[in-house]
Amino acid sequence: MRKLLLKTAICAIVAFGCVETHAQTYAQSMVPWKDRPLTWNDFKASYPTKDTLAYEVSYHASPRIEKKKIGNTTYEYYLYDSYVNTAESWVNPAYKTNDLLKLTQANFDLWELCCRKAIMEYSSLPEANIDEIFDFHKRLCLRRQDEQYNLSSRGTDHAAVERFAEEVQGELAHTVYHPEEYVAPLEINRGIYYAIGVESHIPFSDYFKPFFGMTVSLGGYLNKNSMVGMEANFTGFGKCKQNIYSKKGMMEKGEEAMNYSLSLIYGRYLMSGGSVDLMPYVGLGVRSYQGGEVYPEYHRDNKNNQIHRTGISMGIGMMTDFNLKRKVMFKTRSSSIEQLNTCIRLRPYFNVTYYPRTLGWVPALNIGVEFCQKGYKLHKR
Secondary structure (H helix, E strand, O other): OHHHHHHHHHHHHHHHHHHHHHHHHHHHHEEEOOOOOOOHHHOOOOOOOOOOOOEEOOEEEEEEEEEEEEOOEEEEEEEEEEEEEHHHOEEOHHHOOHHHHHHHHHHHHHHHHHHHHHHHHHHHOOOOOHHHHHHHHHHHHHHHHHHHHHHOOOOOOHHHHHHHHHHHHHHHHOOOOOHHHHHOOEEEEEEEEEEEEEEEEEEOOOOEOOEEEEEEEEEEEEOOOEEEEEEEEEEEEEEEOOOEEOOOEEEOOOOEEEEEEEEEEEEEOOEOOOOEEEEEEEEEEEEEEEEOEEOHHHOOOOOOOOEEEEEEEEEEEEEEEEEEEEEEEEOOOOOOEEEEEEEEEEEEEEEEEEEOOOOEEEEEEEEEEEEEEEEEEEEEO
């Protein structure tokens, strides 16, 4: 049994070493386009004597996520890096000339051009599939390589090789991927947001002093021009300015109280897309004051020791979003583009709430400062 375990362990170690060695060898054989021009030392595979071609190059493309920051905007987009696998590339020694080497480099440049065109087309088409687009440009690239191989007589026609190399270099110079150019003509399709912050609730009432607490946006829907959402507010540390009586109990003067609300809100942008977004909005919901002692005969359990005043509330406010940073993400399996805005929100809100009996109509000013994130899907105008 011990011998079997020992043999198994040795086999596992050898297998792991082989896999790791193979991975390292493979990585070392890959020459990225951007690092340096090709040399004859990059053609390391053995020349198959029965092959009639002058050379054979093994091209590869590997996907990568790139980031580019411009101002307060970070672009996160998809790229293909182009490579030559030196371990699978060979050359016929009889054709090993400077002109043929220049032809192989021009073909490598053409492969890089293929990768760039695929990404640029992918970014500009709705619901595109990057694999299908890349395969299309790959076929065009390989066909063009074959044509130039024949037109240059296997790399022996110096003038033809020079023309081809200059032609590809010119195309490369004019085919540079700038992600911000693809975002500029886009507009908001739809989105969601959330926010959390602190708030003061200042009632214009003979019964309560100001409250302080927090606000939470439970979620909302955004489109190009408007917003619909739900928010909850909870403020405490308020105090009664005079006694409030009810059939079930009372809030005494000087006693601490709490205030909370739940509202449906709707707003439309006055200004958006810059460093500051402005949105007036209206709200409708319920607001409640809580505090005081319930009379013993109304106690249902030990926890039911406070009275409530709840009413219907409506109001109007202004959201001012100071955009701190923006992140634009090009998705990897479709050409949809998503944007995430991070901002600080200043939100004054004036509301009026009707409480039956003692309190009646209570106007109030609410001032909130929030951390907000807004996520959008973008599409063409």
